[in-house]
Amino acid sequence: MQQGVATVTIDNPPLNLLDGKLIADLRRFAAQVRTDRTVQVIVFDSADPEFFIAHGDMHFLSGAAPMDAGDDLPPGTNVVQAVNEEIRSLPQVTIGKIAGLVRGGGNEFVMALDMRFAAIGSSGQAQPETLMGIYPGGGGTQYMTALIGRPRTLELILGAELADAGLAERYGLINRALPAGELEKLLNEIHAA
Incomplete structure (x- = not known):
């Protein structure tokens, strides 16, 4: 941590899959940092x-990985929704530094953050679930609609299109494409502020 800014680096090889291990780590982090008054900003990078x-663990769909988030959550809440809501409700400002692809459950995670900045030429966001005959089950429909409105949400979810940084910025999925x-440099300035 540097001057009230904590950096969380997603490192879950080989694809940074949003699996049970990563979700447990993120939930544990959220619980620990929630009451830490020395942390004012949290930057998530990769x-x-x-x-x-890359996306959520497909074993959640096959039943090979438990989707239940635990007894401490409202009935019907799954583990992807749980981690996204726990991160979304943190009192600190949360920022995503997106320099690679983020799809499905991963995109739902970044949409739960307060701000998102994406690298031109290397980042892309998508909700490709409809290609598999399912819908975004980790909050994607709610978060995306709140960010960009119903018509654009329908376009991106039903079309399963990968939005590059330019389109993501134009539609409002991210704050800025750089x-x-x-x-x-922008995130270093945040650290220095």
């Missing part, structure tokens, strides 16, 4: 230049 978070070097 150790993998190709994938911020060249990779400027993205790093």
